[in-house]
Amino acid sequence: MRLVTFTVGRQEYGVDMDQIREVIRLPEIIPIPDVPVWVEGIMDLRGEVIPVVGLRKKLGLEASDRPALNRVLIAHRSGRSFGLVVDAVTGVTPIQAQDLSRTDALLSQARYLAAVARVGSRLVPMLDLCAMVSDTEAGQITAAGQAAMVLASNGPLSMDLQRDEETR
């Protein structure tokens, strides 16, 4: 399997590449009301409205001091996509199965931790993105985002959407 490694704060994390569609620069994020704190808002990914989760907020860290360099990992699960804001993507690393260590026994309480991967001499915790955002949450967020999109139908975003539809 292959591991996409990234940093949040000082810590380097990894995620299974199968869960990632692509990596993009931080786009314009539209904040939406009545959602959990760690939801940054919604974004427009080539005409598709997807929710964006701030991993720093999810992990209880301070906001990034250099947001211009931040990356957004586009994850997909159960046919739905959502963005995950990280500080930087460090690379794509192939990893063998023996380099993965399960941590169920030790860290049963750590819901987001899928495993710990050994990359070279360092240990990289692997996050389970599906555990981080439940289906219900993702649906609620997407619904709320779409409602917000409708409310802002006269805004620039809807215009962009219309233009995108025409282009398509």
Place this chain on the structure above:
Amino acid sequence: MNRMMGCLKTRLRVLLWVVGVVPVSAVGVFLCWSLGNRLQKQALVHLGATADITASVVEAWAAGAGGDSASAARSSQVMSVLTAWQKAVDRGRTREISDDVRTEARCWLLTSTEAVALVPAEAGQVAASSNRANEKTLRAAIGQALSPASIGRGTVFTYRSLDGRQIMASTRTLPGLGWTVVAEIDRSRVLEAVHRFYWTVLGIGAVVVALVLGVGLWISNRIADPIVRLTRAIHQWAAGDLRASIPVEGHGEIQALAEGLHSMVEAVTRIVIRSGATADQIATVRTEILSSCEQQACSARDQSSAVSETTSAAAELSKNSEQIGENIKTISQMAGHVLAGMEKIKHATDQTSQILTSLNEKSKQIGAITELIDDVADQTNLLAVNASIEAARAGEQGRGFTVVADQIGKLADSTAKSTKGITSLVEVIRHEMSNAIIAMEQSLSGVEEEIQLAKESAAKSKEIAMSANQQISGSRQIAEAMASIDQTMKQIASGAQRSADAAGQLTALADELKDSMARFKTVGQEV
């Protein structure tokens, strides 16, 4: 003066006497002349009385028994004469012959042999007595007095009796007998009244003259004495004794004169006392003037020497100022050089600063390019990641692409590292350039300050040069002023000398005044 005053007195007296005596004498002479005439007439009356007596006797005798009795006895003849005399005397009483003459007239009958005195007898008796002693003298006198012409008519004569008295007598010869009847009276008695009058007049005249003399004396004394005293006092005053005073008495011009003189002398006394005091003061003042003149002269000399020192100091100051002016000129020139050098430095620094600024711009451009490269590298990295993801998704067919993607990612990473190095280098360069610019600006501002300072120092040196010039002219003026002060001091010194001389003269004058004043003896002074 005394002699003159005595002269005055004498003259006054003589004048008064003459004025007093001459009228009195004239009156006296007039009175004497008139009264004497009257009295002499009276005396002649007396004499006439004696003649009358004899005439009466002769008449009476002739009327009696005279003519035919020539041959009668002598004694009866005598008796008849006596009787005649008696009758004459009696008749004389009626004829108002004065009693004193009648009683005092002695009558004699000179017979040829004897002299019979006819004396009034008691109770109608005629007494006759002879007096031999006087007969001779009488006869001689009658003989001398009678002249042939006078026989029969009688005559008056004067003779001196034996006892020396002057006797006036009247005689008549009895016709027929040749006897002579003589009536005589003392001349003194006849002239008694006259003499008495004369004596009286003499006495009165003497008294009057004495009175006149005395009054003249008194008046002259009264008039002259105050004048004399006044004169004496004036003499004393003239001699300098002002204590002399005149007892003021009486009234009138003399007293007024005395009072005036007194007040004048009091004024003079005051003047003298004041003059004495003034002379003393003058002496004191003279001493003060002398000392002050000496001090003045001394201080003037001191000042003159001080002025000389000041003059030389001013000359030195002038010289120093000139030296300073020269130095200041040199400094000014040097400041000009410095200023020119500084201007060059400033110009060069400005150019350097411009170059640095342009370099800074260039480095900024480099930074921008580097950012662009960085961005490209970043995107390339992102692209590599996505390519890896896509290649992985492609499975086995994308394995080669995965390698390419990895290579691209590594290239992007190295590019990013290079750009980071470039960026840091550019940062360092920019930092250094900033430092250089700051240093340049600092040096520029320092240069500008230097220029400013140089300008200021040039201006200051100009000011100093001007001040030095002013100082030079000022010290010249000081020197001139000192010269004039020196001149003035010398004048003051000579003036002080003259003042001292004048003070000496003043002293002489004061001494003279004092001597003059010493002549005066004022009240309160010891003799």
